[in-house]
Amino acid sequence: MRPLPTPSQTVGPFFHGGLLREGLNVLVRPQTVGERIRIEGVVTDGDGRPVSDAMVELWQANAHGRYHHPADRRPLPLDPTFTGFGRCGTDDAGRYWFETIRPGPVPADGQGMQAPHMNVAVFARGLLDHLTTRLYFEDDPAIHHDPVLQRVPAARRRTLLARRLPAEGRPVYRFDIVLQGPDETVFFEF
């Protein structure tokens, strides 16, 4: 008999010591291959108020488009300095940020390639289960052919696009996460 899954529960407001450590939101080291980028944003609730007890996790491929995972057996280079995983708590203004690299494209099952993207999970007090979404880059022409994005209702697609901010040096992308309301981020169900 197949065992039944364990239900999820909220992280509550006191997860910081248990889940956060210095540097978990900096995915790169000096040797890491790839174009440095910064991701930043704000998590807000249905009243537009910042969520100051949220946690955001990232999962992404390396610069070659390869995941640091045994299920990705493609003959592309692994970067030992890059796991592709990041985690950041929000501050009192609901802000989070990551220093990472631009991911390479990864295949879509039998549908060519996906546009470079990051998988994003959101945890917070008041979320009885975490939420999952995807971050794409608004200035990447590949988004117009991405099979996942194309199947998201057109009016809501922009909630998955990180906006490039004017900045000196490395590119900075803003990706706000709206938990509820008219501009609610598209979340996926697994």
Place this chain on the structure above:
Amino acid sequence: MTTVTGRGRHATFPPYLYEAYRATVRRAPLGPLLPGPRTLSEVTGPGPAVSALTAEDSDLTRNAGTGGEAIGERIIVTGRVLDDEGNPVPHTLVEIWQANAAGRYRHRRDQHHAPLDPNFLGFGRCLTDAQGVYRFVTVRPGAYPWDNHENAWRPAHIHFSLLGPTWASRLVTQMFFPGDPLLEQDPIFNAVPTDDARERLIARYAHDVTEPAWALGFRFDIVLRGPEATPFEPPEAGAPWR
């Protein structure tokens, strides 16, 4: 009471909107969740990558680094992490956090009038072994009040976070203790939709885990969701909002 189902096919996961737990009201998404894609991005995940980097730190009675021992009823909490076919999930990072024996977290936002224990941080982590087994030594956490409703108290619980083998199997949950009278008034526990599923959040007292003259033992097995293949289709018109 709002009746919206949680994600997944099983009647297992709590809904996002559950009015009895007030914080969900303005944080639950109201638009339809889209069926998740199943690409290489979702069938991979951070578990195997980060696990190798994590030092073991599974004794919460001693990991404060003070040389002293935490105050409270010493307990061993162990169990297996399984996938939903019953296979053990080895090398999974299990992170836990909890209140101390007096019901207080070491956290700047916890203002509960209860003592802090200098020898107790309240968090630890370990990896599952080849058989999927994890094991922590800690103290039984205390109950504590919160402001969700009149005279609300959280039952004693330990928070668990698991970085399983895939992005889709990521899980954060809470472990409760058998026979706790506070369970019946706790909206977080009761948001789980069925008796059977709630039962899976309660550890069992395990006499074989108990160590004589030293610590009581509890067993808490955790089953991670597998790849329930949900076809990626646009939501139908009139599909229920959740």
